[in-house]
Amino acid sequence: MSQALVIVAHGSHLNPESSTPTYEHADTIRRVGAFDEVVAGFWKEEPHVREVLRTVTADEVFVVPLFISEGYFTEEVIPRELRLDGWAEDAWESDGTSATSVTLTAADTGQRIHYCGPAGTHDAMTDVIVRRAESVTGDPGVGEGFGLAVVGHGTNRNENSAKAIRYHADRIREMDRFDEVRDLYMDEDPEVDDVTEFFESEDIVVVPLFVADGYHTQEDIPEDMGLCEDYRDGYDVPEPVDGKRIWYAGAVGTEALMADVIIERAADAGADVGDAIERVRELTRVAEEDGGAEAPPADD
Template sequence: MSKPPSPILDLSHTGLLIAAHGSPSTKGGRTSSRKHAETIRNLGLFADVRAGFLTEKPFIKDVLDGIHLPEVYVVPNLAYRGFVSTTKLPQALNLTGEVTERITPNGHQRVHLCDPVGTDPSTAKTFAVRILSTMDSLKVPDTDTAIVVIGHGSGRGRESFEHTNRIARDLSRFGIIPPVFTTFLEEPPFIKNWRDLTRAKNVIFAPYLISDGFHGSEEVPRDIGFNTKSEIFIERLSHVQPNEMNQDGQRLIYLPPLGDAPEMAELIINRVRASLT
C-alpha cells in the first residue's frame, strides 16, 4: 500500500480504532492489527489511529476512551460478521448500534461501528492474489495442485462456515485454477483431516484467518504437519513468507494468515468509507 486511496470524504479530524480479538499467547508487536494501524497512521488519513483487543492489552474500551475526538470509526479486524462482531465487541465498548452517541470527559463523541474487514468485497481478490503470487514465486503448476482454505468455524452459528465457503468459491473468479477445498478449526471438515479431501502432489494451505495469533502460527500448521517450533518456520512466518516441506510424496506449502497481508490495511479503510454511504 504505497499511497493512500483517493479520499471520498475528509477523515482527517476523525479517529480510527482497529478492534481485534487478540491472543494473550502472541507477542503484541507481531500482531497484524498493530502493523495495519501503523500503516494507516503513516498515511495521514485520520487524526488518530489505534489498535485494541478483546483479550489482551491494550483493551478496546481503554483505547476508545483514549481517543479524544468527536468522531471515531471502529473497524472489527475479523474475518466475518458473527457473534464477536455483533455481540462481544459492542458490549465491550458499550455501543448501542451502528452509531452510538456518548458523552466523554472531553465532550460529545459519535462512535461508528463498521462491518468487519473480512466482509469487504475485495477480500476474495486479495486472497487470490496472495495465492497466485505464491504459486508463481514457488513455481507451483496448476495441474496436480490443490488449494486448502482454512476457516475458523464455530459451533455457535453458521456465519463462519458460510462466509469462508463463499470466499473459497469466489477464488476462481480471480484466476485460481486448481480445485479449492475448505476446512475448519472448530467444525468439520477439520483441517487435521485434510488428507481425506485431496492427494494432490502440491497442496497450498491458505488460512482465511485475520489474526496472526495462536491459530495461524501454531495450531493450524501443527495440524497439517509442520514443526511450528522450528526457527526457520517462525522466521519465515514473522516475515510474512510461506513455509514448505515434503511429506509422504506431497509438497506442502503453508501461507501466513490472510490478515497479515499488507493489502488488508486498505480494506480496513474501505470499511470506514462503506459506512459513510
C-alpha cells in the same frame, strides 16, 4: 470535521505477538494519511476496547473490528464495551456475511460512531487471500497447476464462522484462477487434517483465515496437516505430504494488504479517505515484492 479510525482486535494475554499485525496495519494506514487519528484497541490487551474512544479527540469515529466473522465479539462484546447507544444485534441486517455499518452515538463520550462490519467478511478480503498465496509462493501469477485451501476454525457454536470461509472460497473459485479451491476447517468437516485427500493438484497453497499467527496457525494446523510431528522441529515451504507439496501461508491477517480491507470498510461507512486505498495497494505491493520501501508521502 476531523475523522478518526479505531481498529478493534482480540489481542492475547498469552501471545504478545498477536497484536503485531493490528499495529502494523494501523501504521500503514497512518503513513498514507487516510485519517486524522488512527488507534487500536483490544479485548485482551491495553489499550482496552472500553477506553479506546477516549484516546481520540475526533467527534467522527470509524470503528472497524479486525475479526474474521460476525458473531459474539462483533455483535455483543465490542458494542457493549464501546457503549454504543441503541445498538441491537440485528442492526446490520446481515445474513452472516453482509454486515456493512451502522451509525450510533457513544453514550459516555458523545462521539458519532460508524460501527463497521468485521474486516474478514468484506469482499476485499478475497484479494488478501489471493495475495497471501502470491506471497508464500513468490509468484504474483500463481494459480494454474495449484489448489487453494481456505482454512477456518469452524465451530458448532457460531454458524457464521464457517459462512465467512465458504464465502471467500466461493468468490475465489469463481475467478477460475486456481485449479481447485476448497474450504476446510479445524473443528468441523471437511477437516484440514485430510487436506491432501481433497485435491488432485500436486501443489496446494493453504491459507488460514485467522487475524494473527498463534497457537492454531503455528502449532495445530501444521501438525494436523502432517507438515511436522512437532511444530518446534519446523518444516519447509513447500513441504512434501502424501506425494503433494503444501505451501503453508500462515495467518491471512499478517498480510500487509490487510490494511486495504480496513480502509475500504471505513470508506463504505462514509469515511473520506481520498486516494488512500490505491496508495495502500501500491505501498503493500512494493513492500512485499521488493523487501520494503519508503511509503509515498501522505497528502497535506
